[in-house]
Amino acid sequence: MLRTLVQTMESPNDTYLDSPIFFLVGIPGLEWFHLWLSLPVCFLGTATIVGNITILVVVATEPALHKPLYLFMCMLSTTDLAAFISTVPKLLAILWCGAGHISASACLAQMFFIHAFCMMESTVLLAMAFDRYVAICHPLHYTTVLTDSIIARIGVVAVVRGSILMLPCPFLIQRLSFCQSHVIPHTYCEHMAVVKLACGDTRPNRVYGLTAALLVIGVDMFCIGLSYVLIGRAVLRLSSHEARSKALGTCGSHVCVILISYTPALFSFFTHRFGHCVPLHIHILLANVYLIFPPALNPMVYGVKTKEIRERVVRVFQKGQGAGVKASE
Numbered sequence: 001m002l003r004t005l006v007q008t009m010e011s012p013n014d015t016y017l018d019s020p021i022f023f024l025v026g027i028p029g030l031e032w033f034h035l036w037l038s039l040p041v042c043f044l045g046t047a048t049i050v051g052n053i054t055i056l057v058v059v060a061t062e063p064a065l066h067k068p069l070y071l072f073m074c075m076l077s078t079t080d081l082a083a084f085i086s087t088v089p090k091l092l093a094i095l096w097c098g099a100g101h102i103s104a105s106a107c108l109a110q111m112f113f114i115h116a117f118c119m120m121e122s123t124v125l126l127a128m129a130f131d132r133y134v135a136i137c138h139p140l141h142y143t144t145v146l147t148d149s150i151i152a153r154i155g156v157v158a159v160v161r162g163s164i165l166m167l168p169c170p171f172l173i174q175r176l177s178f179c180q181s182h183v184i185p186h187t188y189c190e191h192m193a194v195v196k197l198a199c200g201d202t203r204p205n206r207v208y209g210l211t212a213a214l215l216v217i218g219v220d221m222f223c224i225g226l227s228y229v230l231i232g233r234a235v236l237r238l239s240s241h242e243a244r245s246k247a248l249g250t251c252g253s254h255v256c257v258i259l260i261s262y263t264p265a266l267f268s269f270f271t272h273r274f275g276h277c278v279p280l281h282i283h284i285l286l287a288n289v290y291l292i293f294p295p296a297l298n299p300m301v302y303g304v305k306t307k308e309i310r311e312r313v314v315r316v317f318q319k320g321q322g323a324g325v326k327a328s329e
Helices: 002-009 031-061 068-097 104-137 139-145 148-166 168-174 191-195 203-236 241-274 280-305 307-328
Strands: 021-024 101-103
Touching: 021 104, 031 068, 031 280, 031 307, 068 104, 068 148, 068 280, 068 307, 101 104, 104 139, 104 148, 104 168, 104 191, 104 203, 104 241, 104 280, 148 203, 168 191, 168 203, 191 203, 203 241, 241 280, 280 307
Parallel strands: none
Antiparallel strands: 021 101
């Protein structure tokens, strides 16, 4: 039945984007393993929800954590949860029961939100790098530079930047015709995966997609790298070994999050354009990794690496256990 549906959707009669249905295949070549793959997705999804909500609740309820770094953590947790909602429910529907049908408008909406939230997350990571730079290189000016109003403006810039950069992509796709296939060999409506199905001139889409990615990933990674070069130089100038260890420790969690977020994203980005020899199922798996793993692992990294977060979480659990003991008595 699935094969018949795919053949029908590949019919040349479906020529325009206003045709009501696309079909997301899932992970090509691994269809028989979809049910097994849903198990780690469910585990990571649960970790995403529990971990990020924990970060938001702990920071919101602890006045001592109302500081720039922890407010940026809340922004990161919010974008991670939003990206999770945009991706994982449909992914699980595909893995569990092959429910890959998606309307053209829903596909474009999913594409917009997934990529926009990823761009917002990159902006937040850049802001967190700037936070560490000011805290270590200019500690006396920290409270005057990163005020509440500046933090709020950074949050607005993250939302506006991601939305504006991604907004043209759905409109550029709407002008295309799809005379060969409406079957997307992917688990979600990724921009280039949809563009590759079109039979018209896709150069504007490809050029704009590459430009937007470079404006986000390229610029942000350069600025983050520059900030940590300056941080490293400042740390090496410290005379006390204990002070150097403390300064590096405050940056450890952020560096881990950057590696978790950017490494699979860069691999997926370059594979679309240059990795023609990479098997399709490997590419699709890694494209899912950069959307599923960072939201699940970020709270764990901060929980382990950040002393203040770790202590507050332990305190909350201890209060919960104490309340449970009193109730049983």
